[in-house]
Amino acid sequence: MNGSRALWTTSSILFSFAPKPHGLRTDIETQNQQVFESILADGNAAAEVLYADNRNAFMRWARARFQVNPQDLEDIWQDAVITFVEQVRSRKVTRLDCSVRTWLFAIAYRKMLHFSRKQRRLVWGGPTEAELAALDVPAEPEFHPYVPLLVGLMDELSPQCRQLLVMRFYEEKKIGEIRTLLNLANENTTSASLSRCLSRLRKMMEAQLNRRS
Amino acid sequence: MNLIEQYLLGQLNEQEAGAVEERLRTDDAFRAEYEAYLQAVDLVRWSGRQALKKRLKSRGQGMALRRKGLLMTGLVLGAALLCFYLWPDGIHIRLPPQLPVEPVLHDTFPQASDTLPLQVQEKSAPALPGKQPRRRDLFAEYYRPFSDDALDGTVRGTDPEPYSYEGFLMLYASGDFRAAALRFDSLPAVTRGNNTVQFLYAQALLHEGQATKALTYFDALRGKSRFRYAQEAEWYGALCLLKTGDRAGAKTRLGAIASVDEHPYRQEASLLMQALR
Numbered sequence: 001m002n003g004s005r006a007l008w009t010t011s012s013i014l015f016s017f018a019p020k021p022h023g024l025r026t027d028i029e030t031q032n033q034q035v036f037e038s039i040l041a042d043g044n045a046a047a048e049v050l051y052a053d054n055r056n057a058f059m060r061w062a063r064a065r066f067q068v069n070p071q072d073l074e075d076i077w078q079d080a081v082i083t084f085v086e087q088v089r090s091r092k093v094t095r096l097d098c099s100v101r102t103w104l105f106a107i108a109y110r111k112m113l114h115f116s117r118k119q120r121r122l123v124w125g126g127p128t129e130a131e132l133a134a135l136d137v138p139a140e141p142e143f144h145p146y147v148p149l150l151v152g153l154m155d156e157l158s159p160q161c162r163q164l165l166v167m168r169f170y171e172e173k174k175i176g177e178i179r180t181l182l183n184l185a186n187e188n189t190t191s192a193s194l195s196r197c198l199s200r201l202r203k204m205m206e207a208q209l210n211r212r213s
Numbered sequence: 214m215n216l217i218e219q220y221l222l223g224q225l226n227e228q229e230a231g232a233v234e235e236r237l238r239t240d241d242a243f244r245a246e247y248e249a250y251l252q253a254v255d256l257v258r259w260s261g262r263q264a265l266k267k268r269l270k271s272r273g274q275g276m277a278l279r280r281k282g283l284l285m286t287g288l289v290l291g292a293a294l295l296c297f298y299l300w301p302d303g304i305h306i307r308l309p310p311q312l313p314v315e316p317v318l319h320d321t322f323p324q325a326s327d328t329l330p331l332q333v334q335e336k337s338a339p340a341l342p343g344k345q346p347r348r349r350d351l352f353a354e355y356y357r358p359f360s361d362d363a364l365d366g367t368v369r370g371t372d373p374e375p376y377s378y379e380g381f382l383m384l385y386a387s388g389d390f391r392a393a394a395l396r397f398d399s400l401p402a403v404t405r406g407n408n409t410v411q412f413l414y415a416q417a418l419l420h421e422g423q424a425t426k427a428l429t430y431f432d433a434l435r436g437k438s439r440f441r442y443a444q445e446a447e448w449y450g451a452l453c454l455l456k457t458g459d460r461a462g463a464k465t466r467l468g469a470i471a472s473v474d475e476h477p478y479r480q481e482a483s484l485l486m487q488a489l490r
Contacts, residue, residue, distance in 0.1 A: 047269065074270075154257070175223075175224075198250065
């Protein structure tokens with residue numbers, strides 16, 4: 001009994017939105033700032049760190065609340081981390097009033113609610129869930145249904161084209177950054193290459209869709 | 214570069230961007246063209262997302278494997294401790310039979326002349342197990358993880374995309390062979406088809422103890438005369454055979470390597486053949 005009370009108290013501190021002691025809040029803000037900076041510097045590497053650092057805690061937390069198989073939980077956790085990285089990269093999220101872990105759990109929580117709407121939940125309600133549900137998490141990006149069907153087209157592009165396009169449109173790097181990272185001659189060359197690659201992909205997509213229709 | 218591309222790449226100033234947005238509201242053909250571009254951008258985003266997901270998945274698999282490994286080690290240790298404490302008479306260790314104590318012979322003459330000189334029956338000592346190195350030992354003695362400075366992605370001055378050819382090379386060069394072996398399956402088909410990538414994948418497999426699987430790659434690659442690491446593939450193939458216990462097969466291959474004057478592993482092959490005899 002004492003053990004479960006202690007666990008409850010710990011989780012309440014972790015997830016509570018009640019005003020925290022000044023020192024604790026400053027710590028969280030500093031940590032969040034570091035996470036944001038690392039995502040903006042190299043989102044994919046930061047995603048890997050966030051994923052690994054919080055995965056086990058998430059699995060424990062989620063298994064106690066939802067009856068979802070481990071593979072699906074893994075999938076949900078990966079998507080939550082990716083979504084958060086994308087939100088920071090696109091500046092949809094520029095600061096948090098809670099820890100990054102709480103935010104990640106909130107994204108995952110929504111996914112799980114959506115996922116296991118028809119499944120049995122082990123624990124209903126409770127302050128933690130209520131607080132997570134109250135967080136204003138931006139909506140996830142939606143892709144056109146045929147996009148996953150056309151992903152093979154990306155493999156038909158040259159590796160450099162793929163890298164350029166992903167850096168610009170997924171990692172949202174600026175032209176200057178891409179030029180430096182890929183050691184290209186100048187920004188005009190970078191833009192021209194990007195434009196050529198995008199145009200090629202668009203034509204390939206058009207041809208593919210015409211064939212399908 | 215057309216106007217839409219410039220707009221999407223963020224290369225228009227505020228006024229020009231405003232004009233494009235106005236045209237998007239009024240010109241249907243222009244908007245259709247713009248939407249086609251947006252779909253291409255969507256495809257790029259989706260592809261980027263999938264690549265990152267694969268990377269996280271590979272990390273998760275690594276974590277799960279490590280966790281499983283730790284769990285197994287814990288279980289084995291726990292079982293061993295349990296045996297130690299619960300075994301009724303303790304653990305009996307079978308020691309080798311002791312050799313009989315030989316009589317000490319003094320340098321001095323026998324003191325009594327009427328006694329016969331002491332005849333010492335030399336008992337033959339029990340045969341000790343042969344000192345030939347065992348197969349695993351030989352493998353460990355001769356196996357060195359393959360490295361080539363020319364392959365190190367880090368010298369190229371950029372931080373490559375992890376699921377690219379360079380990214381894989383860099384991962385291998387970092388010495389994380391387990392991660393390299395795991396990442397191979399997530400690489401694009403074109404990269405997986407690259408001979409150098411296959412060679413390094415086989416190296417990673419061999420390092421992780423999957424010699425049989427590694428051998429299939431080395432065998433495929435050693436026959437490719439234009440492949441720059443064909444001879445290395447031949448040597449590592451022989452090591453795979455040694456690792457799997459096929460000494461005869463290993464000897465045949467080592468003989469072939471030792472007979473080629475210019476072979477980079479000629480000396481090692483000769484020495485290993487001698488050790489195998």
